[in-house]
Structures are given as C-alpha cells and as structure tokens.
Amino acid sequence: MLTEIETERYTIRGRSLGGMYTALHVPELDALFDCGAALRSGCAARNLFLSHAHVDHVGALPTLLGLRGLTGVERPLRVFAPAPVAEELNGALAGFGRLHRWPLEVEAIGLRAGDEYKVRADMWVRAFQTFHPVPALGYQFFRRVDKLREEFKHLPGHEIGRLRREGADIFDTAEHLELAYATDTLPEVLRHTPSIQRSRVAIVECTFLDARKPLDKARAGCHIHLHELLKYADGFENEALILMHFSQLYRPAEVHRLLAERLPPALAARTHPLAPPDGDWWD
Ligand SMILES: [Zn+2]
Ligand SMILES: [Zn+2]
Incomplete structure (x- = not known):
C-alpha cells in the first residue's frame, strides 16, 4: 500500500x-x-x-x-x-x-544548484542546494507566466495584440511556484531557498520529531528535527506542506500525533504527513 x-x-x-x-x-x-x-x-x-x-x-x-x-x-x-x-x-x-x-x-x-531545465512546455524545474554530506540537490518546479506591465494595462485588447505581434517589450515574466522537494538536508535549506516556503506545495523531510533523537545528533546526520522546523513555522505559506522521511523511531500514529500537537494549528491544518494513518510502516 x-x-x-x-x-x-x-x-x-x-x-x-x-x-x-x-x-x-x-x-x-x-x-x-x-x-x-x-x-x-x-x-x-x-x-x-x-x-x-x-x-x-x-x-x-x-x-x-x-x-x-x-x-x-x-x-x-x-x-x-x-x-x-x-x-x-x-x-x-x-x-x-x-x-x-x-x-x-x-x-x-x-x-548543479541554480540550473534550470524546461521539463515540458509550461513547466520548469530549478535545482537548489540542500545540506547533506554527499552531492545533493532539491528541486523547485515553477511556471513562467507573462504579465502585462502596469503602464500598458489601460490599453484596449486589440492594441495590446498589435504590440505583442510587433514584439514590443510590454510583459514582465512572473514565476508561479508550483512544487518544491527538499529531503536529506539541514533546515537551513529553508533560509537558503525561500521559494520552498512560497510554493503551492512543499515536500520537506522531517526525520526526527522529539527528544528520542537529540538535536545535535539530528544535525550531525544532516537531517531536519521538528524542534528546528518549528522555528520556520511562520514562513510556510504553502497550500499544502508534506512532511516525510520520518525515522523508524516513531510509529505512524505517533508521527500524526506529535505533528498535530506541536505544529501551530493553522499550519497543522495544511500539513500532511506522508505516513500510514496507523498500524505499521509500509512493509
Ligand atoms: Zn534518506
Ligand atoms: Zn541521505
């Protein structure tokens, strides 16, 4: 399953x-x-x-x-x-x-971090640096959307059409941040790549959840501890935050409980742990 x-x-x-x-x-x-x-x-x-x-x-x-x-x-x-x-x-x-x-x-x-690749006509991906002891990257998916510049907004449609056909510089390009994936990393990735917290969907690791794993040990393994993730809690603007890569120190039901107890309620409501609802892990 x-x-x-x-x-x-x-x-x-x-x-x-x-x-x-x-x-x-x-x-x-x-x-x-x-x-x-x-x-x-x-x-x-x-x-x-x-x-x-x-x-x-x-x-x-x-x-x-x-x-x-x-x-x-x-x-x-x-x-x-x-x-x-x-x-x-x-x-x-x-x-x-x-x-x-x-x-x-x-x-x-x-x-390499910063590289962009067009994965399909309307979707790009940009690699970003994650913090792990081996070569590692996260991925930011985004769409590029042309937005009419403020000074041309008053023009009628046929006039905008004419300017566009003539190749006039009437658009700014905006990025619509769609989905970010960051795993096996220290939490500093959130400061380093702010787009993660502004994406429609963010998938982020949160390997450790309580004192059964001391913070210094979590950091030594280059993983995110919930204790540190909470410091970034106010910054998550995502429609959905998916947390994953939990340690097998925790049973699935404990993962759900600890997150529900410790995340601020407004964020908990938008957070989905990638874990079975109860019982054991998948195998
Ligand atoms: Zn891993
Ligand atoms: Zn790893």
Whole structure:
C-alpha cells in the first residue's frame, strides 16, 4: 500500500521512511522523486528526480528499469541528479544490466544548484542546494507566466495584440511556484531557498520529531528535527506542506500525533504527513 495525498493541483503518492526507502510519484508532473522503492503505479513516468545517491533514495533504480522493460515502456527514463551522481549513474547500472542480461540505462541529466531545465512546455524545474554530506540537490518546479506591465494595462485588447505581434517589450515574466522537494538536508535549506516556503506545495523531510533523537545528533546526520522546523513555522505559506522521511523511531500514529500537537494549528491544518494513518510502516 502506498500513501496518497491529494492537494488542489497535485497528487503525491508513495512511501518514505528515513534510512529505509523514499519514493514518490506526482502524476501531474509525470515525475518520480527518489527511487528507494520501485513504484509499480508510477513506473511509466517520464522523469525521475534524485535528491542524492544514498541507497534508500536510489537503490531500487535497477528494479524500476526492469519494471519498465517488463511493462513495455519504450521511452528512456530521464533522471535528473546532482552532476557528480549523473556522471556515475549509467556506469553503476551497467553492472546490474550484465547480471540481468538486458541493458539498464537512463538518460542522465546532471544539474548543479541554480540550473534550470524546461521539463515540458509550461513547466520548469530549478535545482537548489540542500545540506547533506554527499552531492545533493532539491528541486523547485515553477511556471513562467507573462504579465502585462502596469503602464500598458489601460490599453484596449486589440492594441495590446498589435504590440505583442510587433514584439514590443510590454510583459514582465512572473514565476508561479508550483512544487518544491527538499529531503536529506539541514533546515537551513529553508533560509537558503525561500521559494520552498512560497510554493503551492512543499515536500520537506522531517526525520526526527522529539527528544528520542537529540538535536545535535539530528544535525550531525544532516537531517531536519521538528524542534528546528518549528522555528520556520511562520514562513510556510504553502497550500499544502508534506512532511516525510520520518525515522523508524516513531510509529505512524505517533508521527500524526506529535505533528498535530506541536505544529501551530493553522499550519497543522495544511500539513500532511506522508505516513500510514496507523498500524505499521509500509512493509
Ligand atoms: Zn534518506
Ligand atoms: Zn541521505
């Protein structure tokens, strides 16, 4: 069973447990996020965005490629990854391809913080720096929208049309921030990349939730502790905040309870933990 979270515009489906596996599918973006588990329902997606290459985020990639072969997906998987990871990816897959007796290959696209890529006609992605001890990135999806400049707003439509045809400089470009993904990182990422908290949807890790993991230990592992996330609570403008990558120190029901108790009520109402409602984790 996967967990599925419906927001106004995006569906986030998958499972994530710190150190064990993280794999999400957002069908509206035709995108997978990390591949610590091979999601059968998302195996035909066009794009995979890798945050980093710890095995709980990348270890199921050979399985995912095998699933694609089995179900007849012909187009290659486009894998966006930190540049040093992208350089190694097909080499690492080649060994599995030999064992499997079938080539396992991807279209690897290496990015560095600040790089932008047009993933489809109306959608861009920008990589941003995350803070983890290996090459790591987060991803900001956004649309670029032309906005008529203030000084031209009084003009009638046919006049604007004429100026546009003549290529006059009458528009400013605005960015509509759609979805941000930041995992395996210190909380400073929120200060470093303010767009995360202004996105329609933000998916952010919150590995540790209480004193069972002291703050200094959480920081040493380069993960977010709820205690620190709370300092940024006022800044979350998102329509939906999805928290994930919880440690298995906590049972799913505890995750829901601790977040409901400790987040300010207005934020708790917009926050969706990527965790089963009760019972055990997914496996
Ligand atoms: Zn992880
Ligand atoms: Zn990691």
